[in-house]
Amino acid sequence: MSDPALDALFLPFEQRLLPWPSEGALFLRARAGVATTGGRWPGLLCAQSFAPAHAELQRAGFETLPVDPEDALPQRLLVLVLPPRQRDEARAELARALQATAPGGWVVASVANDEGAKSSQDDLARLAGNIAVQSKHKCRVFWAQRDDRADTALLARWAALDAPRAILGGRFVSRPGVFAWDRIDPASALLAAQLPDTLSGHVADLGAGYGFLSAELLQRCAGIRALDVVEAEGRALALARRNLTGLRDDVTLDFQWADVTRGLSRRYDAIVSNPPFHAQGRSERPDIGRAFIAAAAGALKPGGQLWLVANRHLPYEEILGARFAQVREVAAMAGFKIVHAEQPR
Known part of the structure; x- marks a missing residue:
């Protein structure tokens, strides 16, 4: 099935705007699809709490994290994320993605235009203090570097938006x-x-x-x-x-x-x-x-x-x-x- 947001997510790497780390990447709200086939992205560690999507990732051969929403995430130089539609949940996921990004590393997100792409882009810019963006497949893919421009207080507040x-x-x-x-x-x-x-x-x-x-x-x-x-x-x-x-x-x-x-x-x-x-x-x-x-x-x-x-x-x-x-x-x-x-x- 077509998955435009997933396709757009990998554009910065296909166009060599960002390097793919030798250790791979952490992928939050991961989904399997055409963009992830063929072993082009080695070392992809996937987090997905929706059972059908989690099973599909495993059938496709990806390494998956255990499902516990309270678990701390491992840090990586690259963190990919497909933010959900609900605003507070999406902000929490962007904050968690940036927290899981090692210093100097990158967080990359992709959202369909009609699912709130511009709002999510602005949210990541507020968290990280920097942003780059591309548009394709009626989606926006945007990325930011984890450095001393990050708003740590806002990171903590938004990460807590998902708390029970x-x-x-x-x-x-x-x-x-x-x-x-x-x-x-x-x-x-x-x-x-x-x-x-x-x-x-x-x-x-x-x-x-x-x-x-x-x-x-x-x-x-x-x-x-x-x-x-x-x-x-x-x-x-x-x-x-x-x-x-x-x-x-x-x-x-x-x-x-x-x-x-x-x-x-x-x-x-x-x-x-x-x-x-x-x-x-x-x-x-x-x-x-x-x-x-x-x-x-x-x-x-x-x-x-x-x-x-x-x-x-x-x-x-x-x-x-x-x-x-x-x-x-x-x-x-x-x-x-x-x-x-x-x-x-």
């Missing part, structure tokens, strides 16, 4: 960039209101985010004995672990950093899910939700049940009918639908 903090009166901790990070997503709230308190046995929450639906299950369903919290974004899963551990001493919790679309390895009595319908871009991806439904059907016990919330326009009815003997729409409100499916085929 209390939300919703202290009920949860969350961080910028996580889905619905500072609120309860209305679709999840609608699903929680419809869930019966009779769910029991071994249950899974697919695409759990920072843990809202899992917390509702633990607090309302006394018959649950084990709960698998499955989430592809490692930054969100770390929050879910903090938010859920200790809520129920009689429930076995398992936190799984996993790509649900590749299937599940266990069998469940019930599954709940507010599946994503975007990947790492803005375009709708109903195939992700369909893959969640297929994975749930394949993992449920013969008498198991799925509780799902989705935007009303998303085309899930065909796969629900193909994979479950009984499907009913329980509620529809504010553009969302709640589906209860039983008897997986």
Whole structure:
């Protein structure tokens, strides 16, 4: 697939505007793609907290860092970064990239024009005190040197923007960039209101985010004995672990950093899910939700049940009918639908 920001990121090296260090480079929010094929960039050490992208990097043969958002980063003379869309999260990532750059080294970033390229360029200039830029592929690639012009106080403040903090009166901790990070997503709230308190046995929450639906299950369903919290974004899963551990001493919790679309390895009595319908871009991806439904059907016990919330326009009815003997729409409100499916085929 086309990845213009990734292609633009390597322009300064392809055009020999910057040297490629013999020790390689640290690559934050790394993605595999055409620009990284062929072994042209030896020694690339990749950090990626999104499980599908992390697995793709490993399949492509790149060395990857363990996923722990609290871990300190190794220093390199060159640090590459693909900043995310959310402003505070992007500023934190640029600050971390510059902090991980050895003195005299370079940090290089690339952002699509319609994803906030000019703002990110200005942010790096504020941090580093110097900037160079090129434009191509409807993106900006910009770079700065780590030297005594860096604003160390601003670096520290912006690096802390990604720190977990209390939300919703202290009920949860969350961080910028996580889905619905500072609120309860209305679709999840609608699903929680419809869930019966009779769910029991071994249950899974697919695409759990920072843990809202899992917390509702633990607090309302006394018959649950084990709960698998499955989430592809490692930054969100770390929050879910903090938010859920200790809520129920009689429930076995398992936190799984996993790509649900590749299937599940266990069998469940019930599954709940507010599946994503975007990947790492803005375009709708109903195939992700369909893959969640297929994975749930394949993992449920013969008498198991799925509780799902989705935007009303998303085309899930065909796969629900193909994979479950009984499907009913329980509620529809504010553009969302709640589906209860039983008897997986």
